[in-house]
Amino acid sequence: EVQLVESGGGLVQPGGSLRLSCAASGFTFSSYSMNWVRQAPGKGLEWLSYISTSSSTIYYADSVKGRFTISRDNAKNSLYLQMNSLRDEDTAVYYCARRGGSCPTNFDYWGQGTLVTVSS
């Protein structure tokens, strides 16, 4: 069974940093590109970042470019999101999502999310 489990969320002050992790199981992690998507309280989904299987291709949304860094460790079946210079507006549930197959918008499996709260 495919499972994605996020961790690392919590309360952080504005300007602070946090590192999210996504532990993958039930599939060959190294064969799939991955994404981070977030959802602010009561709001819609926002795509944040993409990483290819070998980490050779990485993309970011403008809203997080220069502040967030996506990475992966295929040996540990894990995906990461290093978040620096956090702002109030980064408060959200953060999901990792697997890209299924060749369709770029097919996020076929999602974790349950981890809540990040940025507040003083």
Added chain:
Amino acid sequence: QTVVTQEPSFSVSPGETVTLTCALSSGSVSTSYNPSWYQQTPGQAPRTLIYSTNTRSSGVPDRFSGSILGNRSALTITGAQADDESDYYCVLYMGSGSWVFGGGTKLTVL
């Protein structure tokens, strides 16, 4: 700044057919944007319904279908059921490593 627009809310009676749409602030949505549709209930992660315009994800009932209608991507629910009451999101791949979700549609079945 690309904006993807969905109806904020929609109401449908059980058994009726409803079509939700996904439009671009400028230009037409075509299959080249690979539109996909997601269903989300409160407190849950999104679930894939339709990807690549009209391909139903595994396990999704065939009352859900995707298409291009005019200049928009469309999700049609034929014979809506009570448990279809959810938020629905479309997402487009804009190219050059950019994905944009629509604002979502809150569907009420009553």
